[in-house]
Amino acid sequence: xxxxxxxxERLRKSFGSLIVTDDVxxxxxxxxxxxxxxxNGAGKTTLINQISGLMAPDDGSILFAGVDVTRLPxxxxxxxxxxxxxxxxxxxxxxxxxxxxxxxxxxxxxxxLRFIGRAADEAALNLPAMAALEQTGIADRARVRAGExxxxxxxxxxxxxALAMQPTxxxxxxxxxxxxxxxxxxxxxxxxxxxxxxxxxxxxxxxxAVFTLADRISVLVGGRLLITGLPDEVRADPEVxxxxxxxxxx
Amino acid sequence: xxxxxxLAAAGRSGLLRPRRDIVLPAAIFLIFAxxxxxxxxxxxxxxxDLATRVMIFAVAALALDLLVGYxxxxxxGHAAFVGLGAxxxxxxSAQGIDDALISLPVAIAVAMLFAFxxxxxxxxxxxxxxxxxxxAFGQMIYFVATSLAPYGGDNGLTIAARNTVxxxxxxxxxxxxxxxxxxxxxxxxxxxxxxxxxxxxxVLRGAKENPARMVTIGFTVRSFQLVAYVIxxxxxxxxGFLLANSTEFVSPAFMSWQRSGELIVMVILGGVGTLDGAIxxxxxxxxxxxxxxxxxxxxQVIFGPLLVLVVLFARGGLIGVCARLWxxxxxx
Numbered sequence: 206x207x208x209x210x211x212x213x214e215r216l217r218k219s220f221g222s223l224i225v226t227d228d229v230x231x232x233x234x235x236x237x238x239x240x241x242x243x244x245n246g247a248g249k250t251t252l253i254n255q256i257s258g259l260m261a262p263d264d265g266s267i268l269f270a271g272v273d274v275t276r277l278p279x280x281x282x283x284x285x286x287x288x289x290x291x292x293x294x295x296x297x298x299x300x301x302x303x304x305x306x307x308x309x310x311x312x313x314x315x316x317x318l319r320f321i322g323r324a325a326d327e328a329a330l331n332l333p334a335m336a337a338l339e340q341t342g343i344a345d346r347a348r349v350r351a352g353e354x355x356x357x358x359x360x361x362x363x364x365x366x367a368l369a370m371q372p373t374x375x376x377x378x379x380x381x382x383x384x385x386x387x388x389x390x391x392x393x394x395x396x397x398x399x400x401x402x403x404x405x406x407x408x409x410x411x412x413x414a415v416f417t418l419a420d421r422i423s424v425l426v427g428g429r430l431l432i433t434g435l436p437d438e439v440r441a442d443p444e445v446x447x448x449x450x451x452x453x454x455x
Numbered sequence: 456x457x458x459x460x461x462l463a464a465a466g467r468s469g470l471l472r473p474r475r476d477i478v479l480p481a482a483i484f485l486i487f488a489x490x491x492x493x494x495x496x497x498x499x500x501x502x503x504d505l506a507t508r509v510m511i512f513a514v515a516a517l518a519l520d521l522l523v524g525y526x527x528x529x530x531x532g533h534a535a536f537v538g539l540g541a542x543x544x545x546x547x548s549a550q551g552i553d554d555a556l557i558s559l560p561v562a563i564a565v566a567m568l569f570a571f572x573x574x575x576x577x578x579x580x581x582x583x584x585x586x587x588x589x590x591a592f593g594q595m596i597y598f599v600a601t602s603l604a605p606y607g608g609d610n611g612l613t614i615a616a617r618n619t620v621x622x623x624x625x626x627x628x629x630x631x632x633x634x635x636x637x638x639x640x641x642x643x644x645x646x647x648x649x650x651x652x653x654x655x656x657x658v659l660r661g662a663k664e665n666p667a668r669m670v671t672i673g674f675t676v677r678s679f680q681l682v683a684y685v686i687x688x689x690x691x692x693x694x695g696f697l698l699a700n701s702t703e704f705v706s707p708a709f710m711s712w713q714r715s716g717e718l719i720v721m722v723i724l725g726g727v728g729t730l731d732g733a734i735x736x737x738x739x740x741x742x743x744x745x746x747x748x749x750x751x752x753x754x755q756v757i758f759g760p761l762l763v764l765v766v767l768f769a770r771g772g773l774i775g776v777c778a779r780l781w782x783x784x785x786x787x
Contacts, residue, residue: 257671259667259670259671278670278675279670279671280670280671280673280674280675280676281673283670283671283672283673284673288671288672289671291667295665295667295668295671296665296668297661297664297665297668298664298665299664300660300661300664304657308657308658308661308669308672309672309673311654311657311658312672312673312674313673316654317654317655317658317674317679318654318655318682319653319654319655320646320649320650320653320655320656321649321650321653322649322653322654323652323653324652324653324654324656324657325652325657327654366668366672370672370673
């Protein structure tokens with residue numbers, strides 16, 4: 206078995222008396238697309254927030270590429286190769302699309318303490334940014350203000366920002382949420398192309414997309430990990446069907 | 456479309472600066488440059504004094520616009536930096552050190568140091584709390600100044616003469632001092648203009664729009680904000696250096712919270728996040744003060760409603776109005 210890129214060890218988190226992450230232990234191996242599914246309120250986003258560093262767990266540890274990052278701030282984790290997208294699209298709406306991505310390139314390039322020279326004109330930042338936009342299929346929108354993009358295009362932009370960070374692990378928090386038919390298909394195709402090139406954790410409610418994309422699936426219910434396994438194992442698990450899939454598959 | 460071709464296309468249209476961005480500042484600085492000969496022609500010497508004050512406050516307002524307009528950091532203690540710069544000049548002069556080669560770097564350094572120490576604390580807060588804590592630090596330094604008995608306390612401190620420059624009395628004449636101030640304003644403006652478009656400025660602007668996004672792509676947002684705060688503090692110190700030399704007097708009133716409020720009003724009146732607006736706002740505010748206070752003692756009674764009207768009906772301040780007029784006249 207390949208080495209794990211991410212290892213969660215006995216992770217716990219509660220908001221007051223509500224336990225949102227209940228003793229979660231999970232390995233995500235290099236190159237896999239690992240889906241996390243579960244009913245609303247199962248603690249999926251909270252788990253993603255703890256992995257990316259926006260929330261601190263109460264107990265347990267997070268190992269990323271063999272290093273304990275449990276106490277590292279989110280920006281340090283990002284620079285070490287941990288990228289994420291948000292359930293509610295998080296972009297810079299007032300910036301041109303290209304600059305949204307160029308900023309991610311700039312973060313990796315370091316040396317942001319430069320006070321002269323127009324950053325928007327730097328080819329060294331713009332070319333990799335453009336490449337990421339081409340990868341996600343919105344290169345022709347590079348000059349538009351990001352706020353003017355359609356919802357699906359914003360999703361693609363967020364993905365381009367993440368790709369420009371050249372991550373080793375990409376956390377996708379419901380990338381299909383709120384987008385429709387054709388755009389969903391295009392996103393699934395894009396993720397299929399990315400599969401294998403980098404490790405991904407996919408939180409998603411669209412079961413068709415999950416079973417198309419995922420190498421392995423973990424089911425989270427009430428903060429607890431019910432099962433981790435291959436798609437067919439998960440689909441067949443009676444406990445999962447009662448807790449979640451039953452209603453989804455109707 | 457290949458990346459390079461798309462970039463070239465982007466350069467041809469959107470990413471190049473529109474012409475209006477150059478016309479307005481060029482006009483502003485041309486007016487400042489031509490004002491003294493014009494004023495002596497009209498025998499209206501007070502215009503030069505007024506314009507000197509405008510330029511000095513414009514330096515501080517530019518620095519504040521960096522924080523408010525580009526960093527989203529509403530600092531309510533900006534006058535403290537101006538006051539510290541002015542007191543550095545006053546106290547050094549009282550100790551017999553009256554050369555700008557020493558007092559100018561000291562004025563800027565003291566303000567930057569204060570910005571660094573207080574900024575480290577203030578930037579742990581956000582929004583209204585940031586406003587309150589910057590105000591608190593401003594008031595703290597104000598009360599320190601009022602209690603400086605050896606340096607005038609409440610009454611302030613008179614400076615014997617303007618600073619010399621390398622021993623030469625370059626700043627002695629009001630005309631010369633005017634043009635030195637203009638140079639300082641121009642340098643500040645160009646520096647700020649370059650800064651907001653630079654890599655650093657882009658991070659600062661990004662953090663204003665969406666700090667969570669900036670953190671998750673790998674920027675330590677707070678450090679960038681602290682650097683901006685220290686830079687703005689240094690520019691405030693420069694403004695204080697000029698103010699002390701211009702009036703040959705320093706007073707705790709320079710750093711009162713009312714003065715901080717006036718600076719915020721200047722920035723909002725001119726147009727937040729435009730830089731040009733900071734200069735226009737300083738001119739409009741001090742001009743209105745001069746003009747209205749000649750007519751009525753409590754001039755704020757008139758100025759207050761005017762400000763309300765600008766905020767309500769002229770989004771983007773006076774600069775926003777200018778931009779709309781510019782479009783009307785067909786320069787779209």
